[in-house]
Structure formats: C-alpha cells, structure tokens
Amino acid sequence: MPQPWMNNKLVQWIDYRLPMFTFMDKELLEYPTPRNLNYWWNFGSLAGIVLVIMIATGIVLAMHYTPHVDHAFASVERIMRDVNYGWLLRYVHMNGGSAFFMIVYIHIFRGLYYGSYQAPRELLWILGIMILLAMMAAAFMGYVLPWGQMSYWAATVITNLFSAIPLIGDWIVTWLWGGFAVDNPTLNRFYSLHYLMPFVIVGLVALHLVALHQHGSSNPIGIDAKGPQDKISFHPYYTYKDLFGLGVFLVIFFGFVFFGPNFFGEPENYIAANPLSTPPHIVPEWYFLPYYAILRSATFDIWFIPAKLIGVVLMFGSILILFLVPWLDRSKVRSARYRPIHRQFFWLLFIDCLVLGWIGANAPEGWYVLIGQIATAYYFLHFILVLPLVSMIEKPKPVPTSISEPVLKGGGPQTAAPARSMEDR
C-alpha cells in the first residue's frame, strides 16, 4: 500500500534515482511480520536503539576524554564535574553498556527458546553471535578507558590470557600491550579500537537485518507463515508495540542513571590505576561473570596441557559453541512450546548461566570451585549432548497448522486486517 507522502514530487524525483523511500516503505513500514509475536520480540529493536544511544553519548564523551595514563582518570572526573551534563553523558554510557548486554542476553535466550536459529535463519543467528563477540570486545576495551584500578587490572588479567597460547603466547601478549606491561600504548590502542568497534557492530547489525528480512521474523509457535492472513505490516502494529516497549525500558534505564548510577559498577574503579597495588578481588562487570567462572573452572592440568590454556579454550569455546547451535538442534519443530523435554533443559541452561554468574562474582575457594566446575560441565554438555539427543528422541506435541488459527480462534483462512493509520479511524 503506497504511503501518501510517496505522491510528493520531490520524493518521487529522489526515489526514481535513489530508491530510499521505496526501501523504507518496504522494509520499515510494509514489512510483513507474523501477527503473533509476543513481547520477547521487542528486544531486537531495543538493542538497536541502545546501540545508537551508546554511539551518540560515546562520540561526545570522546571529545572530552584524554587517552593518556597520566590524564585518563582525571579527564573522566573532569567530564563528571566540569563538562556541562558530562555526568549525565557518562552515566548513560556506563549504564548503557549494562543495558545493552541485558537486552542482548534476553534476545539470545529468546532465540534459543523459540528455535529462531533453525533453518533458514542459521546465518542470521551466526551474525548475532558475531555481534555479541564484537560487543564483548567493545565493552572490555571501554571499561579500560577510565583507567581506574579495575580498568587496569582487568586489562592485565585479560591480555595475560593470551600468554596461555603455546610457544608464541608471550610474544603475542607483548604485541598486544605494545610494550612489556599494560601501559600508555595499551591504553591508546584500546581507545582507538573502542571507537572502531561500534561501527563494526553497526555493519554486522546491517547484515543481521538483511538476513532477518530475507525470511522475516520467526514467531512464538515457530511455524512458517502460510499466507497474508498470518502477517501484519510492521507499521503501525510493531512500531507502536516497540515504542511502548522502549518506554518501559527507558523508565527502568533512567531510574538507574539518575538514582543508582553506580549500581552495576565496582567501587574500586573510582581509585586511579596503580600498577603497584593489586585489588583484593579482581572481578569483571556483571555481564562477563559467567565467562569468568568458566575461565577459572579449569584448576588442573590435563596431561601436558596447562590449566590456564584449558580455561582460556573453555571460555572462548563457550561463545564459539553457540555458532553450532543451528546444527546441534536436530528437531523439526522450532518452538520450545511444543517440545516439553527440550523446554525443561532450556530452563536448566538458563539457571546454569545464572549459577555461573554467581560463581564468577565470588573468589574461587572451597565449594565455589566445585559448583563452578559442575556448572561449566553442564553448559558444554547441554550443547554437545543434551540439545542433539533430546531433539532426536523427543516426540513434540502437535503444532498449530497456521499462525492465524490460534490467534483468530475461529480458525479458517481470513483476510488480513488492513493496516490502518491513526487518521483513518
């Protein structure tokens, strides 16, 4: 259905030469979307909006920040104290990082629950995992920039992981540092790469969207649309649903920004970096805690392989294994709604990740070590063994024959309700 503004002469002149209006109309307004998406489908667009917020605040912060070991900490405090609304910019950026991960983790668990990664959306899923990896790199390097105690020691611990690589490990670490310790060259390159990463993410998000629009969104019952009665136009239905979700998110987000801006942070990072004083507990931000637990779960050498290398391989493996999920899941049914056994194990995996996060926050002593090892073992077993086996053995419950059937209750094909704008009523 052509939009009224497509009749504008200027719009038509431009569109004839550069079809941006046709593109917008097709991909943002008309874009046919399953009519039965629930609120878990809000988190994709929400993540995109948070990415824009992060880039906007980050660009302004970069105007005031000084990437030098002698000035970085003080320049951040200058932003907090002397730059107009600098505290607001920094707190939005700081809490935006946490919000971004929270949203993306929900988005990923939604994909796992509803089988969104299944054919033909394998590449869409893989691009999503690549976005997660790029986000992790950006978040880690960004956390180093304020050059507080936790910044410095996180940079030291994480870069040191590469020394576990056999033979060339130490050489790689020196190359990463640009010297023989975490120092000014390290801070400078982290700043440069932290500014680069968001644009890599934007590129990956663009591909993620191209792949999404190829076959359209998956949906809670996980069957393909049978015809136009199963789909509605993105605008106005999902634009307003997403805007409402955005409103709810912003209320919570700004609640943290204005009333508990350091809730997710470590007090230790308000102490300037000091290479001569190691903090009693080096802990990453909450969104890295599960990986940290996996890293530290390797406490023993296996044959000639040192524990450190095992830990590093497991930690990176915990993300890389997600790339294989579309092929590990052998089920013909996407949605966990109709996969009773699979669904139980999904929640077990969810709890397992929470447990890993909790273990990551605590010092690796006593029972924490064993619990962390069991949780790590289950994490990998889930993907390597449970997911393929259950999907092969399990007999799924009957799946609805069409999307519109359970939604419209009456059953039988119906013509889709025309997308009406507010002025029509």
Added chain:
Amino acid sequence: MRALILAGVAAASLTLSSPLMAAGDVPHPPSVNWSFNGLFGTYDRGALQRGFQVYTEVCASCHALELLSYRNLRAIGFSEDRVKEIAAEVEVTDGPDDEGEMFERPGRPSDRFVSPFPNSQAARASNGGALPPDLSLMTKARKDGINYLNALLVGFADPPADKEIAEGMNYNPYFPGGQIAMAPPLSEDVVEYADKTKATVAQMASDVTTFLAWAAEPELEERKRMGVKVVLFLIVLTGLLYAIKRRVWADLH
C-alpha cells in the same frame, strides 16, 4: 517449572548475600538516614559547611582533595567573596615568571585544592610509611562508602584482648584487617564550629562525611531533580504509548 526457576533464583540470591558478609569479618557499617538519600535527597548545607571546616582543620593536614577547586565551594553555600577569602588563605606555587623563577602567590577560586604533600613519597615519609589517600572520591571508592566512612571515623576503639595490633597501627573494626595507620583524627571539640554546633565526634564524623559525599558527587542534587522529572515524563509517555498500541491493535484481536 516456573516454581523451580523461582526457587533457583531465590536460592542463588540467598547464597549470594551470605559470603559477602563473611568476607574478611568486617562488620557492615550501620546505615545512616542521610539528608541526601532517597529520590528527593539534598545535601544539608549546614552539615556541608561544618564538614568543610572539619576537613580543612583536621583532615587536610594529611589528605588531599585534588579533584576539587575552591570555586566549587560556591555550591555548598559560600558567597563569592567568602570563596575568594578561603582561596586566599593558601599559598599556591605558580610560574615560571619572566625571570624563569617559580613564585608563591595567594590562592584564587580557580585553583585546585592545595595538597598537603608535594608527592606520595613525601606523604609516606611523614606518615610512617602509610599513604593518606586522596579523599575526592572516597565515598564512591568503597563499598557502601558513605556509611563506611562515617562508621570508620567513629569506629576507633580499644582492641579486643585477642587482637594483635602492629606497631604504629590503630584498631578499627571497619577497616579491612581491623587495623589502620591513621590515628583517631576526631576528638571532642577538636574544631570550634562557626555556627556553635556542639562538636562531638559523631557530629564531626557525620558532617565531614556529608562534605566528602558532596565532594565525590557534586552533581547529586541536580541529578535527582532532573531524574524525578525525566522518569515522571517517561511514565506518562509510556502510558500514552500503551494506549496507542492498544488502539492500533484493537482491529486485530
């Protein structure tokens, strides 16, 4: 299944809180109902000015406040002239002048707070090897930092019989390890308050804690004022968006 998840989360959060308390057997500092707590909290101006007096007359002999400038004191209720007077009371090293010499001059409001020691080595040398930390961010740089600082300042006591205290150290249960190099800084009437408030240890501790909380978060009042407006606006906007969403979707259901 839902119940199982809830039970799991509840169990996780319970066990999460217990090891934190056990860590290093440092007692939780008592929670004080500060004037700047809560959604509408503001710093008590009297406490801020008294706290500044305690900082200047007691803490400042060892602890720097590097991130603050004298001009910032306007925000705690001092007049422009009073700030000029306060700044002029210190000597600031400036220069080089036209002859290439450094020289001393009275401070100006634009100057940073003058540190008691030229460098950390000098600070250690004067304090038996211990480094008195900068206080600009102290309340943000410790867990529950505001209550911690207040508890620490009133927490000096005679050590329990079974506690070994090292030479030159003082017992304070709120400090990690239970002993701190700083001698008890506050004693009754160590300052004479300009506003005639009785200078008890608890009063001075609470005043200087308020002052240092402000030093660490000078934006707090503006932040909370703006936050109330922004969040209220967003709640109304979200309500409207929900109503629109319902209307738009009405023809589908």
